[in-house]
Amino acid sequence: xxxxxxxxPRPLHTMTPAPTANRMPHIPPWTFAFAAALxxxxxxxxxxxxxxxxxxxxxxxxxxxxxxxxxxxQDWQAWxxxxxxxxxxxxxxxAKTAVALIAVAAAAAACATRLPRRRAALLALQMACAxxxxxxxxxxxxxxxxxxxxxLRTALAWLAIQYLLGAGIDFLLxxxxxxxxxxxxxxxxxxxxxxxRAVVVAGFAAVGRLVLYERRTRQALAAAHAQVLATQSLLxxxxxxxxxxxxxxxxxxxxxxxxxALNLHLDLALRQAxxxxxxxxxxxxxVSQDLLAQVRxxxxxxxxxxxxxxxxxxxxxxxxxxxLTVDLRIDAGAACQPTPAAHALFRCIQEAITNTLRHxxxxxxxxxxxxxxxxxxxxxxxDGCGRPGAAEGNGLRGMRERLAELxxxxxxxxxxxxxxxxxxxxxxxxxxx
Numbered sequence: 267x268x269x270x271x272x273x274x275p276r277p278l279h280t281m282t283p284a285p286t287a288n289r290m291p292h293i294p295p296w297t298f299a300f301a302a303a304l305x306x307x308x309x310x311x312x313x314x315x316x317x318x319x320x321x322x323x324x325x326x327x328x329x330x331x332x333x334x335x336x337x338x339x340q341d342w343q344a345w346x347x348x349x350x351x352x353x354x355x356x357x358x359x360x361a362k363t364a365v366a367l368i369a370v371a372a373a374a375a376a377c378a379t380r381l382p383r384r385r386a387a388l389l390a391l392q393m394a395c396a397x398x399x400x401x402x403x404x405x406x407x408x409x410x411x412x413x414x415x416x417x418l419r420t421a422l423a424w425l426a427i428q429y430l431l432g433a434g435i436d437f438l439l440x441x442x443x444x445x446x447x448x449x450x451x452x453x454x455x456x457x458x459x460x461x462x463r464a465v466v467v468a469g470f471a472a473v474g475r476l477v478l479y480e481r482r483t484r485q486a487l488a489a490a491h492a493q494v495l496a497t498q499s500l501l502x503x504x505x506x507x508x509x510x511x512x513x514x515x516x517x518x519x520x521x522x523x524x525x526x527a528l529n530l531h532l533d534l535a536l537r538q539a540x541x542x543x544x545x546x547x548x549x550x551x552x553v554s555q556d557l558l559a560q561v562r563x564x565x566x567x568x569x570x571x572x573x574x575x576x577x578x579x580x581x582x583x584x585x586x587x588x589x590l591t592v593d594l595r596i597d598a599g600a601a602c603q604p605t606p607a608a609h610a611l612f613r614c615i616q617e618a619i620t621n622t623l624r625h626x627x628x629x630x631x632x633x634x635x636x637x638x639x640x641x642x643x644x645x646x647x648x649d650g651c652g653r654p655g656a657a658e659g660n661g662l663r664g665m666r667e668r669l670a671e672l673x674x675x676x677x678x679x680x681x682x683x684x685x686x687x688x689x690x691x692x693x694x695x696x697x698x699x
Contacts, residue, residue: 295477296377299411303373306403307366314362319355325443326400327435328365332358362399369395369404376411380627380651385415393428397435402465405432409466413474425470432463485623521561529554573602579612580633583619590623590631597636607692610668611635611644614676617661618646618688626650626686640694641674647687665690 314322324333332354369392376388389411396404405428412424436459444451532551539547577596584592603611615633622628628650635644658678665688666676674692681687 294378295414296374299377299407300370300374302407303370303404306401306407307363307370309403310366310399310401311359311363314359319352322355322358324354324358325439327398327439328361328400329358330442332361365395365398366404369399373407373411376415382651389415389424393431396428397431400435400439402462405463405466406469409469410474410477413470414477418475421470421474425466429463429466432466433460436460436463525554525557525561573604574608575601576603576608576611576635577601579608580615583612583616584631584633590628592619593630593632595632595634599637600635600642603642607642607672610672610674611642611690611692614665614668614688614690615644615646617665621661622648622650622686628685637694641691642694644690644692645687646690647681648685649681650685 317323322329324330335357372388372392372395376385376392379385379388389408392404392408392411396408408428409425412421412428415421416424436456440451440453440456440459529551532547532554535547536551577594580594580596584594619631622631626648628648631646631648633644633646635642637643662676662678669676669690669692672692674690676691677689679687
């Protein structure tokens with residue numbers, strides 16, 4: 267990819283989706299979470315319904331709650347001979363279905379939201395549902411989401427809390443069963459249940475963190491790809507500029523030098539001829555002078571810095587970004603930029619895209635370029651979870667320095683409603699030669 271020279275200005279409005287024809291379409295993570303949670307819920311509810319009233323086990327938090335609500339806190343044997351047995355089973359099935367569906371909705375919403383507090387609340391709700399259901403698959407799903415959606419230190423704390431709460435529920439259930447059966451607690455059973463819960467650690471490390479690593483690697487690859495495109499653009503433009511300058515110098519130093527010498531000799535010949543001037547001599551002198559003027563005009567035009575089609579370069583830059591839809595809008599008057607302004611704006615927009623991919627967790631990025639009050643104005647905004655008050659890193663400082671070299675400015679703050687926004691301004695003296 268290279269920065270193309272501008273022809274006639276034209277308005278640009280391009281919606282660049284993340285998937286391209288050469289790649290598989292991106293599937294949002296929440297669809298996998300929803301499908302897995304729905305599968306687990308269906309299996310759990312199906313197991314209850316297939317067991318029926320006679321064989322269903324109520325020795326879990328929801329079952330004990332349904333039993334206590336129907337027959338009271340009586341001996342465990344009261345369930346066997348109770349005439350309310352069908353009613354207890356019905357209450358248990360309805361409660362378990364409701365909790366499972368809540369877990370399904372929370373699993374999908376936790377992957378879909380980009381707000382950290384809302385995500386934490388949804389993960390806590392899922393954890394509570396998994397504890398109530400006493401379901402190992404749901405605990406495994408929660409552990410995977412914890413590893414995928416939270417920073418490492420926070421995720422490890424959540425995983426420890428999940429494991430301890432689950433082990434605590436197992437401990438209480440073992441004690442309750444022993445009390446109801448008037449038997450000593452089955453500590454080997456408790457040890458087995460605690461060991462079984464170690465599967466959440468495997469899900470956390472082998473699935474959740476692996477998915478997070480793949481996502482970050484894919485985003486880093488996209489940023490590196492954009493960097494390569496930008497480097498190719500600048501290199502191609504630099505080579506063309508250098509080649510034009512070399513040709514202009516060769517024309518000036520060789521052909522221009524000889525034509526100047528030729529004109530001097532023709533002038534001398536005219537003066538030495540006196541009245542006996544051949545008719546072809548003045549004509550030759552005129553042709554030589556015109557040719558020298560044309561060579562000088564070609565050298566001047568070759569040295570001139572022609573504007574660059576910034577819109578073409580940005581469309582190439584925005585193509586193929588993962589999980590990000592880019593809305594690119596460029597006014598006709600701002601489409602063509604001279605080399606210094608085009609390179610500075612291109613680099614700044616590329617840095618803004620890279621930051622969005624790495625930190626914002628955004629789905630949409632808007633890039634608007636126009637001319638206002640004698641300035642070329644570029645506004646880049648996303649719908650992610652950026653923090654306008656955070657300390658500026660090297661990327662934003664580099665953008666400020668690039669724009670300051672052209673007399674421009676950079677401002678940043680919250681976007682319209684959500685996300686993060688950058689506004690770059692370059693004087694029109696640079697942007698409209």
